[in-house]
Amino acid sequence: MKYIYGPIKSRRLGLSLGLSLSANKVCDLDCIYCQWGSVGKTVFKREEYAKVSEIISELKSWMEGNPQQTKELKFVTLSGLGEPTLNTRIGELIERVKEATGAKIAVITNSTLLGDPLVRKELLKVDLIVPSLDAVNPEIFAKIDRPNSGIKLNEIIEGLVSLRKEFNGAIWLEVMLIAGLNDAPGHIKELAKVINRINPDKIQLNSPVRSTAEKNVFPVERAKLKEIKRILGDKAEII
Numbered sequence: 001m002k003y004i005y006g007p008i009k010s011r012r013l014g015l016s017l018g019l020s021l022s023a024n025k026v027c028d029l030d031c032i033y034c035q036w037g038s039v040g041k042t043v044f045k046r047e048e049y050a051k052v053s054e055i056i057s058e059l060k061s062w063m064e065g066n067p068q069q070t071k072e073l074k075f076v077t078l079s080g081l082g083e084p085t086l087n088t089r090i091g092e093l094i095e096r097v098k099e100a101t102g103a104k105i106a107v108i109t110n111s112t113l114l115g116d117p118l119v120r121k122e123l124l125k126v127d128l129i130v131p132s133l134d135a136v137n138p139e140i141f142a143k144i145d146r147p148n149s150g151i152k153l154n155e156i157i158e159g160l161v162s163l164r165k166e167f168n169g170a171i172w173l174e175v176m177l178i179a180g181l182n183d184a185p186g187h188i189k190e191l192a193k194v195i196n197r198i199n200p201d202k203i204q205l206n207s208p209v210r211s212t213a214e215k216n217v218f219p220v221e222r223a224k225l226k227e228i229k230r231i232l233g234d235k236a237e238i239i
């Protein structure tokens with residue numbers, strides 16, 4: 001299978017099947033913590049990186065081969081190898097996956113294209129969006145997420161603020177915390193102010209546990225994560 005991964009069972013989503021919108025890693029960031037490794041170049045151009053018809057036909061053949069799991073499926077999660085919103089046909093894919101499975105749809109995005117009203121509109125029919133925001137300071141953002149030169153952090157932040165106003169589903173904002181890079185109290189306080197403006201339903205605090213694209217990328221220790229959670233308030237949880 002080129003586009004399907006899982007399914008996996010989680011406490012938060014139940015049984016969920018992952019769908020990638022490209023066969024290889026296609027991303028506009030080159031995060032130092034990426035579990036897929038670094039591909040050395042980022043892309044910023046939206047294209048049909050994988051054909052919707054191919055993804056849907058793979059999904060349908062998975063469903064035929066797995067009738068019991070298909071019945072139990074709670075979510076289909078669009079993420080996979082890179083950034084799903086770079087695929088120009090994501091809106092159509094969302095409609096066709098809903099039609100084929102009847103499951104809820106979640107999108108995991110790095111938020112870089114949320115400043116574009118068209119991209120936000122394409123996501124309006126999903127049930128859950130899990131956008132990331134690792135930094136609110138451009139220097140820290142550059143060190144951790146190594147963005148394509150076309151990406152502007154302030155556009156990401158304003159895109160997230162607009163998304164909240166336009167989208168009626170749930171938003172679980174994810175922050176990847178890296179020891180020594182974005183976990184200083186000053187940065188966390190600035191992050192808290194921006195997150196208040198975004199007003200997500202949940203704030204998910206993560207720290208790398210799998211293999212990372214670069215060496216020397218360290219997780220934040222538990223006690224510090226708890227302190228960060230305290231600063232960010234009731235919506236924050238450590239995942």
Ligand code: SF4
Pocket residue numbers: 027028029030031033034035036081082083110
């Ligand atoms: S946004 Fe996701 S896929 Fe892209 S480089 Fe970062 S971690 Fe990897």
